[in-house]
Amino acid sequence: MTQAGGAAIEAAALSKTYGRGRGAVAALANVSLRVVPGEIYGLLGRNGAGKTTLVKILLDIVRPTRGAAFIRGVTSRSAAARRTVGYLPEDHRFPEYQTGLDALAFYAALSGAPAAGDPARLRGLLDLVNLADAADRRIRGYSKGMKQRLGLAQALVHDPEILLLDEPTDGVDPVGRARIRELLVDLRSRGKTILLNSHLLSEVERVCDRVGIMEGGALVREGTLDALTRVRRAYSIETAPALDDAQLGELAGVVRGAARAGSGIEVCVGEDRGIDAVVDHLRARGVGIRSLAEKKISLEEVFLNAIDDNERGAA
Amino acid sequence: MRQFLAVMADSLREARARKELWLVLLLASLPILLCASISFRREPMEKTLESLAGKINRLPRGPGRRGGGPRLDLHVAIKGIEPAGRGEEWPPEIRGGHVLDLAFTEPGQLAQLVDRFRDLVLGGGRAAPPAAPETRPPPTETEKDDFLKERFTTFGFNRVCVRPHPAGGERYLVGVRSDYVHEIRGAHSFSLLFGLFPEIPLLNVSVAEFTLRLERGLFEVFAGIVVMAVALLATSGFVPNLLQKGTLDLVLARPIGRTRLLLYKYAGGLWFVAVFTTYLILGAWLALGLRIGYWNPWFLLSIGTVIATFAVLYSVSVLAGVVTRSAGLAGMIALGVWGLSGLIVNLHQQLRLMLYGAELPQWLLSTLDVSYTVLPKTTHLALLSTYALSHSYLSPGMYTRTFGRELEHVDWTFSLGTTAAFTAVMLALAVWRFRRTDY
Ligand SMILES: Nc1ncnc2c1ncn2[C@@H]1O[C@H](COP(=O)(O)OP(=O)(O)O)[C@@H](O)[C@H]1O
Ligand SMILES: [Mg+2]
Numbered sequence: 001m002t003q004a005g006g007a008a009i010e011a012a013a014l015s016k017t018y019g020r021g022r023g024a025v026a027a028l029a030n031v032s033l034r035v036v037p038g039e040i041y042g043l044l045g046r047n048g049a050g051k052t053t054l055v056k057i058l059l060d061i062v063r064p065t066r067g068a069a070f071i072r073g074v075t076s077r078s079a080a081a082r083r084t085v086g087y088l089p090e091d092h093r094f095p096e097y098q099t100g101l102d103a104l105a106f107y108a109a110l111s112g113a114p115a116a117g118d119p120a121r122l123r124g125l126l127d128l129v130n131l132a133d134a135a136d137r138r139i140r141g142y143s144k145g146m147k148q149r150l151g152l153a154q155a156l157v158h159d160p161e162i163l164l165l166d167e168p169t170d171g172v173d174p175v176g177r178a179r180i181r182e183l184l185v186d187l188r189s190r191g192k193t194i195l196l197n198s199h200l201l202s203e204v205e206r207v208c209d210r211v212g213i214m215e216g217g218a219l220v221r222e223g224t225l226d227a228l229t230r231v232r233r234a235y236s237i238e239t240a241p242a243l244d245d246a247q248l249g250e251l252a253g254v255v256r257g258a259a260r261a262g263s264g265i266e267v268c269v270g271e272d273r274g275i276d277a278v279v280d281h282l283r284a285r286g287v288g289i290r291s292l293a294e295k296k297i298s299l300e301e302v303f304l305n306a307i308d309d310n311e312r313g314a315a
Numbered sequence: 316m317r318q319f320l321a322v323m324a325d326s327l328r329e330a331r332a333r334k335e336l337w338l339v340l341l342l343a344s345l346p347i348l349l350c351a352s353i354s355f356r357r358e359p360m361e362k363t364l365e366s367l368a369g370k371i372n373r374l375p376r377g378p379g380r381r382g383g384g385p386r387l388d389l390h391v392a393i394k395g396i397e398p399a400g401r402g403e404e405w406p407p408e409i410r411g412g413h414v415l416d417l418a419f420t421e422p423g424q425l426a427q428l429v430d431r432f433r434d435l436v437l438g439g440g441r442a443a444p445p446a447a448p449e450t451r452p453p454p455t456e457t458e459k460d461d462f463l464k465e466r467f468t469t470f471g472f473n474r475v476c477v478r479p480h481p482a483g484g485e486r487y488l489v490g491v492r493s494d495y496v497h498e499i500r501g502a503h504s505f506s507l508l509f510g511l512f513p514e515i516p517l518l519n520v521s522v523a524e525f526t527l528r529l530e531r532g533l534f535e536v537f538a539g540i541v542v543m544a545v546a547l548l549a550t551s552g553f554v555p556n557l558l559q560k561g562t563l564d565l566v567l568a569r570p571i572g573r574t575r576l577l578l579y580k581y582a583g584g585l586w587f588v589a590v591f592t593t594y595l596i597l598g599a600w601l602a603l604g605l606r607i608g609y610w611n612p613w614f615l616l617s618i619g620t621v622i623a624t625f626a627v628l629y630s631v632s633v634l635a636g637v638v639t640r641s642a643g644l645a646g647m648i649a650l651g652v653w654g655l656s657g658l659i660v661n662l663h664q665q666l667r668l669m670l671y672g673a674e675l676p677q678w679l680l681s682t683l684d685v686s687y688t689v690l691p692k693t694t695h696l697a698l699l700s701t702y703a704l705s706h707s708y709l710s711p712g713m714y715t716r717t718f719g720r721e722l723e724h725v726d727w728t729f730s731l732g733t734t735a736a737f738t739a740v741m742l743a744l745a746v747w748r749f750r751r752t753d754y
Contacts, residue, residue, distance in 0.1 A: 018753065061567045062753040079570045087568035093561030097332030098325075109321030110569040117317075154565065164568075 007070070008162050008193035009035040009058060014067035016053050016217075027053040029217040030067070035210075037161075040184060040194040042208030044201065044303060049214040051197040052090060055164050058195075059087055071162065083112065086155035090166040090197070092147070096140040100131055100150055103139060104157050111158035122157070129153045130179070144171040152180065163187065166197045181207050205299045213306045221306045228302050234295035235275055238264040240288040247285065254281050266295060318571050319579055326583025327590065329556070330549050336591075339545045343595050346533065351602035354510050355503045355522055361396045363502045364415050364491070367470045368393055370519065371463075374432055390421040394486070405490045408474045412492025417463075419485035429454040429462045460487075467491050469716045471499035471521050495710055497522040523709055524717055526603060526611075530704055533599050534617045539624075539697050542592055544650065546625050547632060550584040551646030554636030554745075563754050573750045577633070581742065584629045585622060592621045617700040627691045627734055628653050630741035637745045656690035663687040691734040695725050 016028040028050045035041040045051045056062040058069050060076050069076040071085055094103050101122055108116035115121070126135045129149040134142065142150065148171055155163060168184075169177045184194060184207050198204050204211055211228055213221040221228060233256075243251070243265060252258040255278055257268040269275055275292075282289060297305075330336060372389040394416035399409045419425045433454070454462075460477040467475040472491040480486035493499050504516040505525070517525055557563060557580060566576065596618045604610040632649035639645060666683060702722055705714045714722065 056564070056753075059564075059568045061564055063751075079572045082568060082570040085568065087564070089561060089564035089568070091561045092565055093559060094565070095325075095329065095556065095562060097329050102325075102328065106321055106325050107565065107569065109317050110566065110571055112317060112570055114317075 006037070006073075007034040008037045008072055009033070009041075009164075009195055010070040010073075011054065011058070012068050012070070014054065014057055014064045014069060016050075016057060016062065017065045027217050028057070028064070031214075031217070031219050032067075033212060033219060033222070035193055035195055037193050038188065038191050039209040040188050040196060040207055042204035042211045043195065043197045043214060044204055044211060044299075045197075045199065045214035046307070047199060050217040051214055052166055053217075054214075055087070055166055055195065055197060058164060059085065084161040086158065086160035086163045088151045088155040088163075088165045088168055090170060092151050094139045094142075094147065094150065096138065099136050099138055100126055100142070100153075101135045103150065104154060107154045108157045113158040116158045125153045125156060126150075128156075128183075145173060145176055148172050149176070152183070161192060163192060163194045164197075165194065167199070168196065169198070169200060169203050177203065201299050201303060211299070213303055215307050215310045218310075220310050221302065225299065229296045229299060231295045231297055233269045233272065233274065234266060235269070235278070235292060236261065236264055236266050236295050237278070237282075237292050238290040239282065240290050243287065247287070250285075251278070251281060254278065264291075318569075318575070319582070322576075322579040322583050323586050326553060326580070326587050329553065330587045330591075333549055336545070336549050339541070340591070340594075343537070343541065344598070346537065347595070347598040347602050349507065350529070350533075350599055351606055352508045353505060353603070353606045355505050355606075356514065357496070357503055358501070358516065360413055360502070363499065364396050364413060365393055366501050366518065367467075368415060368417060370470075371466050372428060373519075374428070390419065390424055392418045392420050394418055399490050399492065406476055409476050409490035409492050412472070412474065412490060415489045415491065416480065417487050417489055418480070422485070425459055425462070425485050426454050429458055432462055432465075433458075463487060463489055471495065471502070471713075473498075473710060495523065497526075498524075498710060498713060500524075523713075527704060527709065530599070530603065530611070530614050531701060534596075534614075534700055534704070535697065537595070537599075539621070542588075542595060542621060543625060543628070543653070546588040546591060547628055547649050547653070548646045550587060550629060551632050551636065551649065552642035553580055553584055554633050555640050555642045555645055558637065558640045558754070560754075567754065574746050577637070577746055577749050578742070581629065581633050584633075585626055588625045588629075589618075589622050592618050592625075596621070611704070613703040613706075616703045620696045620700045624693045624696045627693055627696075627738045630738045630745070634741045634745040634748075637749050652690075653693060656692070657694050659683070659686050659690055660692050660694050688733055689737065691737040692725075692730040693734070695727075695730045696734070698723060698725060 011031055011033040014028050014031045016026075018025045018027055031050070031054060033054075043051045043054070053062055057064050058071065058076050059082060060079075063077075071081040074081040098106065101119070104122045104125060105117055105119070108122065123132065123135060126132050129152050131146060131149055131153065134146060139147065139150070148168070152165075152168060155165065165184075169180055172180065181203070184196070187194060188207075188209075196204065196208065205225065208225065210222070210224050212219050242263065243260075248258055248260065248265065251265075251267070255267045255269050255274065259266050267275075267278055269278065279289065279292070368391060369389065371391065396416070397414050399405045399412045399414045405414065456479070463477045464475045467489060470491075472493045473495065474490075474492040476490040478488045478490075480488055496502060498521045500521045501516065501518050503522050504514045505522075506512050506514045520528075554577070557566065567573070596615065600611075600614050603614075628649045631652045632645045635648040636642070636645035639648075663683065667680070705722060709717065
């Protein structure tokens with residue numbers, strides 16, 4: 001079964017309930033999602049929101065209760081779909097008897113890519129994640145950060161087109177995080193598609209092209225960072241001179257809402273062209289406009305709002 | 316193929332990382348070294364024959380009988396031992412052998428021995444009690460000749476020719492020769508530690524029998540029990556370790572189907588055991604061969620039977636591993652099935668006989684029969700090795716002479732068929748469970 005449309009990753013109405021009867025846990029509820037080639041898609045959500053479940057369904061590690069998933073148009077139920085996918089599981093655990101190099105060679109061979117097992121290439125990869133010195137040491141002696149970096153290396157070992165990274169910066173120090181971010185941006189520039197799971201907003205904010213917010217097993221918000229953080233029909237205006245209270249009150253009569261914010265004001269208008277009326281109103285009273293911008297909120301606010309809305313909806 | 320080789324190599328690496336394994340390997344090497352230090356020395360034939368003549372009264376146990384009753388005192392004199400071919404006219408097959416001049420010094424002694432022999436060996440299987448001695452006809456001359464011939468054949472001479480001595484009386488000339496020097500009892504003495512150990516004569520045992528018993532012991536105790544237990548315990552973690560949270564994800568994310576993955580892992584266990592077993596058995600074989608100069612390729616068959624037995628038990632371990640995800644449980648369950656099947660298979664016949672008269676509910680007997688049918692017959696696989704060993708070391712018929720009984724008869728089609736079916740079902744269940752689980 002294949003699906004047209006050119007999406008690198010596609011989830012079509014996925015639902016997943018773990019277990020049966022009274023112990024059943026609904027982890028995903030009707031989640032649809034498309035990731036196009038060449039983008040970094042960030043999946044945000046609290047612990048238990050269903051992010052890992054979604055990724056595992058994409059890899060056929062978990063079977064959906066309903067719905068289907070496709071990798072480059074190939075159903076995720078087929079092993080062939082995983083040929084071009086690299087995966088960094090959260091809480092991964094390498095067999096301790098392997099050395100870093102052993103592990104990479106093993107996963108390279110399992111991925112079936114003929115050139116992947118070349119030792120020089122593998123050492124190069126270990127160098128990329130700063131593990132060159134530890135290549136021949138048993139993983140037993142690796143620190144958490146080292147294991148995480150090795151995890152990243154094994155995900156890249158067969159030079160996959162698509163990367164699924166589940167909490168890639170978990171347990172990594174700030175310097176390591178910055179390096180991982182650089183690596184992700186570099187991979188994007190080489191045309192790779194990346195789906196990134198995280199509960200760390202700043203990580204997602206800095207590298208992702210598009211963001212999906214999951215809550216309670218559902219995808220509650222989705223869009224480009226820009227679109228998500230923009231607040232529709234709300235504007236920040238810097239005026240000269242600053243408005244006094246009387247002027248502000250007068251303005252409030254024209255728009256939905258007006259309030260002082262920092263050195264300027266924020267207004268909320270009722271219709272898309274409403275901002276024109278605000279400008280006219282201010283100019284007519286001789287107030288100079290120094291800057292006017294659509295109001296932005298932080299991703300964190302977007303995230304918290306989304307959760308709030310969801311809870312209110314559920315109540 | 317690349318994936319298969321990777322799993323094989325990884326399995327070896329995983330097994331190698333276990334320290335207990337190296338300890339066992341070290342301990343297992345000791346008997347091999349001991350075997351390698353064995354040396355044999357041929358005794359002079361005169362000495363051998365002299366000692367054998369003194370054992371004519373040690374009659375073998377008959378089929379179905381234990382022990383030979385009180386042993387008759389032996390009154391025999393050796394008048395001479397000479398190389399055959401000179402003086403006397405012996406048939407060509409005896410030439411190059413020896414002639415023993417044997418006189419029974421007490422009248423009626425030989426007749427008594429023959430009578431006892433008839434009783435023990437020839438009539439042993441008879442249901443009716445033997446008739447009282449006085450009512451039985453005395454042994455004929457032919458029977459006496461045959462008796463002596465039989466005795467010396469059992470001693471390991473495959474060519475024996477008995478003639479009454481011209482001097483008359485109960486005196487015989489026994490011409491003996493053997494094509495299998497290693498089968499002649501008491502013809503050698505052996506020493507351990509490259510001759511450092513004082514020489515011990517193999518009094519009533521031939522080199523072949525000695526080696527056979529040694530190799531059987533090595534196989535049964537060593538390969539059959541020690542190696543098997545170690546192998547089961549060393550591999551019991553293979554599947555549970557693979558299924559550990561966080562480890563399995565790394566593997567399942569690769570383009571490999573779950574059926575393949577599990578079967579490859581199963582093959583990985585077999586591969587490890589094949590290497591381990593080959594080292595031990597080939598080592599013992601080389602050691603014995605080099606020292607004794609007697610190469611028995613059939614001994615190597617036991618590598619195959621050990622691997623086959625392991626393949627059966629490991630399928631249990633794999634299923635238990637998939638279900639419980641615990642190495643300890645998987646190992647214990649496999650060992651348990653091994654013990655239980657050994658017990659039921661060995662005792663099935665006896666139990667049926669024992670329970671025959673008792674007023675037992677039918678379901679109990681049915682359960683016994685069903686368990687026998689369903690459980691794998693690992694003991695029969697081991698018997699296959701014993702079979703090959705026995706028939707290769709000893710010339711035809713010699714096994715029965717030496718051990719006083721035939722090897723157990725087994726319905727191989729049934730036995731191997733049900734064992735293979737058991738293994739297939741275990742693996743199929745394991746694969747089925749593995750495929751339908753979310754990890
Ligand atoms: N194997 C499983 N069996 C039962 N419940 C599970 C299993 N895996 C996850 N869950 C449950 O599903 C929900 C979603 O979990 P998960 O996908 O791991 O969320 P996230 O990755 O966003 O933290 C949680 O409530 C979790 O407890
Ligand atoms: Mg998660």
